[in-house]
Amino acid sequence: MCNKHNAILISHKWYIYISLINIQIPASVENIYGGAFAHCTSLAQVIFGEGSKIESIDQYTFNYCESLENIHVPAKVKYIYEYAFHNCKSLKNIHIPASVEHIYGAAFAFCINLVDIIFEPDSQLKSIDEYAFYNCNLLEKISSIIPKTAIHRKGGKGDKGGKGDKGD
Numbered sequence: 001m002c003n004k005h006n007a008i009l010i011s012h013k014w015y016i017y018i019s020l021i022n023i024q025i026p027a028s029v030e031n032i033y034g035g036a037f038a039h040c041t042s043l044a045q046v047i048f049g050e051g052s053k054i055e056s057i058d059q060y061t062f063n064y065c066e067s068l069e070n071i072h073v074p075a076k077v078k079y080i081y082e083y084a085f086h087n088c089k090s091l092k093n094i095h096i097p098a099s100v101e102h103i104y105g106a107a108f109a110f111c112i113n114l115v116d117i118i119f120e121p122d123s124q125l126k127s128i129d130e131y132a133f134y135n136c137n138l139l140e141k142i143s144s145i146i147p148k149t150a151i152h153r154k155g156g157k158g159d160k161g162g163k164g165d166k167g168d
Contacts, residue, residue: 021067027051034058034081041066044090048074057084057107066090073097078124080107089113098122102129109134125150 020040025032027049037043038060044067048054052074059081062068068088072095073080082104085091091111096103098120107129108114114136119125127150133139 021045023047025049025052025054027053029054031056032058032061035060035063037061037065038063039065043068045069046071048072052076055079057081059083060086062088064088069093071095073100075099078102080104082106083109086110092116094118096120096123096125098124100124101126103127103132105129105131106134107132108136111136112138114139123150 019042020037021042022045023037023043024047029049030053032054036058037046040062041064043062043065046062046068053076054074055076056079057073057077060083061081062071063083063086065085066087066089068085069090070093071085071088071091075097076099077097078099078101080096080100080103084104084107085094086106086108087110088108089110089112091108092113093116094108094114095118100119101124103125109131111133112135114133115138117139
């Protein structure tokens, strides 16, 4: 759908297309509304167009995309909201751009095969909410130094992020 400024919005609930395997999101898309791809259990690949205008990954956007293995968050994204990638059981690698300021609770909870998170240098990350990586027990390293002020933890199984959770 196009708004009055010709910016493309994705608001349709794609979960009815459970056999959707790949999707390429054009750079012109500015918003993907929460739950847009939730329960697309066969979705294995999401490619964001170069120069993507997306500034947030909303709640439940890729919730239960159980076949999704890797995600390269677009460069302009500032916020990854609650349950954005919740229960993406095949997710192994995440690339988070320097622009991300907040990762909200349960954003990556139950990504049980997650083993690596790469934060770009000069990260603007201000907070990672409690339980953002809940039950990500295979998480072994975060591939850059995260400012200690960005880490907010009160504990919880798997929330500690595994080995190297503070850039060690």
